């Protein structure tokens with residue numbers, strides 16, 4: 001079909017035509033809302049680089065979980081800021097760690113929202129790297145042991161799903177084994193499978209107080225120019241027992257999301273990370289972009305590329321718009 005027989009504009013003529021032939025839709029059902037929990041009581045500290053996001057103590061976190069549930073969002077993703085950090089990330093796996101306490105409280109007060117726990121050590125190590133150091137290098141296999149303990153401890157606290165994000169080799173298999181041995185064979189793993197060493201995590205590191213104190217994360221997170229390697233990483237995670245796979249960040253990696261959707265038949269999550277959120281907020285605050293429209297366009301692009309699940313700091317704002 002060619003012009004003048006085919007005129008694509010015919011079906012763009014008005015809102016009803018556009019609505020009728022729209023190929024992709026956002027749904028509140030696919031959203032995950034990340035939240036930051038910190039020690040203390042009655043703390044609700046704004047995160048400067050992420051307007052509308054806070055470090056919250058457990059009492060406020062519970063309220064936020066309730067609100068999120070009431071908006072119809074099915075899941076939250078929790079990040080913890082411990083009172084003390086050390087070499088061995090002990091705050092990650094103690095029974096009374098910040099995440100363990102937060103999960104217990106939420107599951108007690110708001111049982112009908114899924115609580116997903118980020119499973120990484122960077123918030124708990126005093127050097128800010130995602131594992132145990134051997135000299136100046138993150139040692140893969142000793143880190144796996146700590147991740148296994150942390151996974152079981154999060155499961156015991158009542159987490160509905162764990163989300164390993166440290167990009168250690170073999171982490172999914174190790175965590176799967178540990179969970180199975182502890183009797184949690186029905187607890188799913190959402191694997192940050194293709195996670196890139198991205199500058200878009202900048203605002204998050206302020207939020208989670210998890211910036212590396214020296215060096216960078218390039219020896220464990222993926223090199224941004226690579227695409228085939230993402231497929232190898234995801235293949236490993238699928239073979240190791242991932243239930244949901246993830247590409248992170250989202251917008252600068254839509255091609256990877258698309259490839260992952262084509263090549264794998266597991267549910268695919270995309271993480272619309274802090275920098276993607278903050279860029280839009282900053283431009284909107286300057287009056288340079290329409291914040292709401294840019295947000296909606298970004299998220300629909302992530303969905304169109306192939307993501308089934310979108311983890312986003314915009315979750316509540318989108319849910320509000322979708323409910324109108």
Ligand code: PBG
Nearest residue numbers: 120122165200201204273274275
């Ligand atoms: C690591 C982790 C990071 C994010 C989620 N999990 C940061 C990092 O790898 O440095 C980033 C999320 C975001 O930027 O929104 N535990």
